[in-house]
Amino acid sequence: MIMLVSCSQSRELAGRTSGVPFDPAAIFLTWQHDPATTMTIDWHTTPEDGQRGSELHFRKDGETDWKVTHGNWHGFPHSDRIIHRVDLRRLEPATIYHFRFGEDSKEYHFRTMPLDLSDPVRFVTGGDTHHSRHEMSAVAMTYDPDFILWGGDLAYANGTPERVEMWYGWFDGIKENLISEDGRVVPILVAIGNHELFGVRRLQRDGEAWPEEEIEAYLTEHNLWDGKATFFFDLFAFPGRQEAAWGVLDFGDYMSLFLLDSDHNSVPLYQSVTGAQTGWLEAVLKERQDRPHLFPIYHVPAYPSHRSFDGWTNTRIREHWVPLFEKYGVRVAFENHDHTYKRTHPIREGKISEDGIVYMGDGSWGRNPRSGESSDQWYINRFESRIHGIVVTLTADRQEYIMVDDTGEEFDSYTITISP
Ligand SMILES: [Fe+2]
Incomplete structure (x- = not known):
């Protein structure tokens, strides 16, 4: 399910937390489907991160409201790490999207691929x-x-x-x-x-x-x-x-x-x-x-x-x-x-x-x-x-x-x- 969080709400909630923003041990982006309209985002958590779900916030560049989606998680083999995975769909081609791993998290961004070779x-x-x-x-x-x-x-x-x-x-x-x-x-x-x-x-x-x-x-x-x-x-x-x-x-x-x-x-x-x-x-x-x-x-x-x-x-x-x-x-x-x-x-x-x-x-x-x-x-x-x-x-x-x-x-x- 995708929910919307407004910018002011987001600031308010983020203000409840203190200290350094959450930043996962590893981030890995790849594609399973059309690179113009999808992105698969993996991030790893460790026991030190405590109980964190697979919640991911994302928004198109220029928009203020975050969409919230929940992915899946599975164990990193032979490790105490957890791999969280979200497969974003229905994105716009050649577009920058910002994302973060909850309201207390550091923010990153990616860009989707173009539909054609108008630009190299x-x-x-x-x-x-x-x-x-x-x-x-x-x-x-x-x-x-x-x-x-x-x-x-x-x-x-x-x-x-x-x-x-x-x-x-x-x-x-x-x-x-x-x-x-x-x-x-x-x-x-x-x-x-x-x-x-x-x-x-x-x-x-x-x-x-x-x-x-x-x-x-x-x-x-x-x-x-x-x-x-x-x-x-x-x-x-x-x-x-x-x-x-x-x-x-x-x-x-x-x-x-x-x-x-x-x-x-x-x-x-x-x-x-x-x-x-x-x-x-x-x-x-x-x-x-x-x-x-x-x-x-x-x-x-x-x-x-x-x-x-x-x-x-x-x-x-x-x-x-x-x-x-x-x-x-x-x-x-x-x-x-x-x-x-x-x-x-x-x-x-x-x-x-x-x-x-x-x-x-x-x-x-x-x-x-x-x-x-x-x-x-x-x-x-x-x-x-x-x-x-x-x-x-x-x-x-x-x-x-x-x-x-x-x-x-x-x-x-x-x-x-x-x-x-
Ligand atoms: Fe080899």
């Missing part, structure tokens, strides 16, 4: 972030992005209960760096990576695997299994979520983002590229093939710059997804996982071709960059061992890419003209 749209993408190294996020903010797009391997908690604090650090990085000085919270979209999963093989002591009975007891105690995405589904609302880590998000009829799962969340393990996801991918790409800006983002690269070209998932993506990207008009795909910077030549049917797809990555937003063992492969056009983000600016007929490192140096660029 900008986002910054990358992957392989870090629980405590956030310099790249601060640099990304200097470009005033509409949103951030990350392709997996986020906090490196490995789905392990004892590493939950790495998630706290990761969310701290967002709060400290991806909110502007005047309080604009930048929405974030994420894909899944291998470090979002729990792995039995990680249960080691002095380099030795645990005895089997200890593993069994540990899994039972924490409700774990090999390959469980322990935190991911609770921490992130996601477009089209039905316990699958893939989805598509449409921005008007000018852009679609395909958030894909490169062999991570699957039973049996390491097989999510094929089967249902590939069938789904073909259907959603086909429906959108006439749109100018189609961007798949996923964790493991089809065209790696560090790991082997012949790796299991790398090969599977080239066999099962790349022909679909080529068939339905993708011009650029965002890849991650190798902790390097690469930009490939345009590639079609396994060869360099002017009308091919450029693969950009390879995921080093916060991780130490690697040397690039595969950087001399035929498909690599530009390689750097560098922390980076890719700033993408879209107009109706152009895609402009600026690659920037964590010191703010712009070290590569690329432009694609889209023909009608």
